[in-house]
Amino acid sequence: xxxxxxxxxxxxxxxxxxxxxxxxxxxxxxxxxxxxxxxxxxxxxxxxxxxxxxxxxxxxxxxxxxxxxxxxxxxxxxxxxxxxxxxxxxxxxxxxxxxxxxxxxxxxxxxxxxxxxxxxxxxxxxxxxxxxxxxxxxxxxxxxxxxxxxxxxxxxxxxxxxxxxxxxxxxxxxxxxxxxxxxxxxxxxxxxxxxxxxxxxxxxxxxxxxxxxxxxxxxxxxxxxxxxxxxxxxxxxxxxxxxxxxxxxxxxxxxxxxxxxxxxxxxxxxxxxxxxxxxxxxxxxxxxxxxxxxxxxxxxxxxxxxxxxxxxxxxxxxxxxxxxxxxxxxxxxxxxxxxxxxxxxxxxxxxxxxxxxxxxxxxxxxxxxxxxxxxxxxxxxxxxxxxxxxxxxxxxxxxxxxxxxxxxxxxxxxxxxxxxxxxxxxxxxxxxxxxxxxxxxxxxxxxxxxxxxxxxxxxxxxxxxxxxxxxxxxxxxxxxxxxxxxxxxxxxxxxxxxxxxxxxxxxxxxxxxxxxxxxxxxxxxxxxxxxxxxxxxxxxxxxxxxxxxxxxxxxxxxxxxxxxxxxxxxxxxxxxxxxxxxxxxxxxxxxxxxxxxxxxxxxxxxxxxxxxxxxxxxxxxxxxxxxxxxxxxxxxxxxxxxxxxxxxxx
Amino acid sequence: xxxxxxxxxxxxxxxxxxxxxxxxxxxxxxxxxxxxxxxxxxxxxxxxxxxxxxxxxxxxxxxxxxxxxxxxxxxxxxxxxxxxxxxxxxxxxxxxxxxxxxxxxxxxxxxxxxxxxxxxxxxxxxxxxxxxxxxxxxxxxxxxxxxxxxxxxxxxxxxxxxxxxxxxxxxxxxxxxxxxxxxxxxxxxxxxxx
Numbered sequence: 001x002x003x004x005x006x007x008x009x010x011x012x013x014x015x016x017x018x019x020x021x022x023x024x025x026x027x028x029x030x031x032x033x034x035x036x037x038x039x040x041x042x043x044x045x046x047x048x049x050x051x052x053x054x055x056x057x058x059x060x061x062x063x064x065x066x067x068x069x070x071x072x073x074x075x076x077x078x079x080x081x082x083x084x085x086x087x088x089x090x091x092x093x094x095x096x097x098x099x100x101x102x103x104x105x106x107x108x109x110x111x112x113x114x115x116x117x118x119x120x121x122x123x124x125x126x127x128x129x130x131x132x133x134x135x136x137x138x139x140x141x142x143x144x145x146x147x148x149x150x151x152x153x154x155x156x157x158x159x160x161x162x163x164x165x166x167x168x169x170x171x172x173x174x175x176x177x178x179x180x181x182x183x184x185x186x187x188x189x190x191x192x193x194x195x196x197x198x199x200x201x202x203x204x205x206x207x208x209x210x211x212x213x214x215x216x217x218x219x220x221x222x223x224x225x226x227x228x229x230x231x232x233x234x235x236x237x238x239x240x241x242x243x244x245x246x247x248x249x250x251x252x253x254x255x256x257x258x259x260x261x262x263x264x265x266x267x268x269x270x271x272x273x274x275x276x277x278x279x280x281x282x283x284x285x286x287x288x289x290x291x292x293x294x295x296x297x298x299x300x301x302x303x304x305x306x307x308x309x310x311x312x313x314x315x316x317x318x319x320x321x322x323x324x325x326x327x328x329x330x331x332x333x334x335x336x337x338x339x340x341x342x343x344x345x346x347x348x349x350x351x352x353x354x355x356x357x358x359x360x361x362x363x364x365x366x367x368x369x370x371x372x373x374x375x376x377x378x379x380x381x382x383x384x385x386x387x388x389x390x391x392x393x394x395x396x397x398x399x400x401x402x403x404x405x406x407x408x409x410x411x412x413x414x415x416x417x418x419x420x421x422x423x424x425x426x427x428x429x430x431x432x433x434x435x436x437x438x439x440x441x442x443x444x445x446x447x448x449x450x451x452x453x454x455x456x457x458x459x460x461x462x463x464x465x466x467x468x469x470x471x472x473x474x475x476x477x478x479x480x481x482x483x484x485x486x487x488x489x490x491x492x493x494x495x496x497x498x499x500x501x502x503x504x505x506x507x508x509x510x511x512x513x514x515x516x517x518x519x520x521x522x523x524x525x526x527x528x529x530x531x532x533x534x535x536x537x538x539x540x541x542x543x544x545x546x547x548x549x550x551x552x553x554x555x556x557x558x559x560x561x562x563x564x565x566x567x568x569x570x571x572x573x574x575x576x577x578x579x580x581x582x583x584x585x586x587x588x589x590x591x592x593x594x595x596x597x598x599x600x601x602x603x604x605x606x607x608x609x610x611x612x613x614x615x616x617x618x619x620x621x622x623x624x625x626x627x628x629x630x631x632x633x634x635x636x637x638x639x640x641x642x643x644x645x646x647x648x649x650x
Numbered sequence: 651x652x653x654x655x656x657x658x659x660x661x662x663x664x665x666x667x668x669x670x671x672x673x674x675x676x677x678x679x680x681x682x683x684x685x686x687x688x689x690x691x692x693x694x695x696x697x698x699x700x701x702x703x704x705x706x707x708x709x710x711x712x713x714x715x716x717x718x719x720x721x722x723x724x725x726x727x728x729x730x731x732x733x734x735x736x737x738x739x740x741x742x743x744x745x746x747x748x749x750x751x752x753x754x755x756x757x758x759x760x761x762x763x764x765x766x767x768x769x770x771x772x773x774x775x776x777x778x779x780x781x782x783x784x785x786x787x788x789x790x791x792x793x794x795x796x797x798x799x800x801x802x803x804x805x806x807x808x809x810x811x812x813x814x815x816x817x818x819x820x821x822x823x824x825x826x827x828x829x830x831x832x833x834x835x836x837x838x839x840x841x842x843x844x
Contacts, residue, residue, distance in 0.1 A: 105775075105778060105779060105782060108779065108782060109782055109786075112782065112783070112785075112786035112789075113786070115786070115790070116786060116789045116790050116793055117793075119687060119691070119790050119793045119794050119797060120793035120794075120796060120797055121797075122680070122683075122684065122797050122801070163785070167789075271800070272793070274796060
């Protein structure tokens with residue numbers, strides 16, 4: 001297929017059609033102007049004379065300009081109603097936004113395909129929507145400019161097309177974006193509406209004549225009154241007829257332009273994908289079952305022209321927005337015959353149930369469960385624990401997701417829901433405190449949001465601390481999609497909430513610091529020896545009963561830091577001198593530590609793991625602190641065995 | 651009167667020359683941007699591979715050699731990309747990069763071929779996701795190359811057409827070169843055995 005040649009041909013043809021459209025509109029305007037000029041001339045004839053069917057050229061020119069202006073204004077009025085971004089159009093048709101962060105593999109694939117096509121077409125990535133309730137195979141593009149464009153795909157297209165076919169369909173929609181077809185179509189719709197307005201004006205004229213006539217008669221016969229009414233009616237009829245002819249011609253030409261743009265889009269899709277087979281197979285599937293491309297909810301005039309395949313059947317001939325499917329297939333695959341069987345359906349995607357078996361089978365303590373995709377953790381060996389630190393592990397997220405209920409999970413993946421979840425995580429368990437927090441939120445965010453937050457908090461109450469921290473991790477990609485001002489607001493609000501009770505627990509401090517470091521990712525800070533030593537001391541005190549053991553563990557951790565090149569004060573301060581900071585200081589500490597450069601953060605994490613494992617046992621509270629620290633330091637740490645013990649839903 | 655006509659013609663020529671010059675500049679920048687995209691997508695690809703190896707490791711204990719081959723090919727490709735990004739004009743650096751990249755492709759190909767015999771691994775959601783990501787990335791690399799070549803073609807066509815070539819030649823808009831498959835490995839059709 002010579003796709004560049006076909007593109008050039010389609011472009012040339014649509015240019016001719018646009019010229020014809022302009023000529024048709026102009027002709028209607030001139031004809032209407034002529035009618036008006038004759039009418040005005042007739043009104044100007046003195047009483048008793050028969051009006052002559054001539055027109056004054058000056059009057060004619062003025063009437064022509066007035067008609068053109070009228071058509072133009074009507075078009076503009078219609079256009080102004082259309083000027084919303086593509087996303088708004090997609091949402092109004094029931095589209096759900098796809099961000100590429102979903103768990104649904106089909107949605108991820110769709111988002112990937114769209115991103116790939118954006119590269120191939122050299123366009124910014126548009127917003128992606130899915131029409132969940134449409135089982136047919138179809139797609140559309142919306143939005144007047146490439147910068148606010150959106151691509152929407154039906155659920156049917158996602159499920160019934162292979163990846164290559166989907167790519168062809170999305171490539172087709174990208175051509176509409178690249179070639180400005182939405183803009184073109186909107187403009188044509190505007191012009192057609194201008195012509196509709198002309199015939200509406202004719203109807204008004206006719207009605208005016210019908211009302212004006214009898215009154216003229218009853219009010220005493222005046223010479224020429226009947227003649228004027230007749231002239232008015234004739235003019236009205238003429239304008240209606242002219243307008244209707246214009247509308248018909250306009251619609252036919254608009255459809256013809258649309259068909260050429262479809263040819264252009266098919267050819268461009270092949271240019272983008274260099275794979276005519278994908279697009280051809282998608283079309284063959286549509287050809288195989290007559291209703292395959294039907295779409296239920298479509299504002300046809302606006303979107304009908306941008307659909308991948310005609311949204312309704314039996315729309316053939318002059319008014320069809322799309323060339324016949326068979327013709328489109330033959331352009332891609334000349335050997336195809338209408339009776340040919342469609343390509344085999346894509347294989348169903350078998351998905352193994354994830355990790356629930358592993359989660360259940362974790363009864364035996366000590367032996368860490370073997371998980372798919374994750375090397376087994378040999379017990380709670382600090383070396384292994386430290387080695388795992390910093391490994392961003394997809395398997396870990398997968399495991400957690402198996403435990404997180406669908407509603408919470410879904411919320412965390414979109415920006416608003418993620419913000420709500422973060423705030424819900426911070427709500428205090430103690431009722432009095434909670435009331436104060438809710439009041440604060442109520443003043444800042446309004447009752448509707450607060451209701452959502454408390455509902456989420458109730459749901460989260462079932463989770464143990466590990467999952468709560470992990471939820472923050474899951475939420476942070478979506479939080480990045482918040483506008484910057486909202487993000488700053490959120491960080492601020494989180495700090496206010498935490499400081500309400502005047503006491504900051506290590507958990508809270510970790511959460512706030514983690515949030516801040518996620519949302520404002522700058523890691524140019526210097527290493528912070530006091531903070532690091534205080535953090536080690538806090539962990540050492542939590543994990544050991546008597547001070548001597550704690551001091552030994554702390555010294556070992558400090559040695560580890562020193563060995564790794566962490567700048568520490570040269571005579572180490574005595575363990576007893578170090579106050580494991582509580583309250584506001586620890587929040588600031590955590591934030592400072594989180595701002596350190598990555599090697600230092602990892603070193604500190606390794607030292608913490610060493611302190612925790614000093615006496616050979618890692619207690620639950622130690623582990624929680626360790627994990628809180630890992631979250632705050634931005635060194636993700638795979639859950640060891642505690643997820644199953646503490647966090648499985650009770 | 652004659653002078654006025656002359657003036658109008660000169661003005662028209664100047665306007666045309668400016669428009670043509672600007673168009674050529676835009677197209678040339680488009681070519682540069684398309685090249686940058688390739689770089690971005692290759693980096694994305696190399697970043698994905700450690701995750702893949704991590705995911706597969708648990709299942710494919712006995713395929714150590716294959717895994718190591720993937721890792722070392724990736725290391726070489728990352729180094730090659732760095733070198734090529736530093737000296738984009740050096741043909742040797744570009745050659746090394748494309749050689750390393752295709753070595754990586756074939757190592758990955760072996761890995762995926764082997765993974766066929768591990769049904770657990772094939773059904774693993776994590777693995778499926780990674781495979782989708784890798785497919786997508788390979789496509790992105792291919793599409794960015796193709797977008798680069800398309801933009802080179804449009805630029806060269808505009809540059810060489812008469813009368814644009816007058817402007818192009820007097821302001822030294824040089825022809826852009828197409829990306830070609832330099833290494834022998836890439837020309838080879840993959841061997842499929844059953």
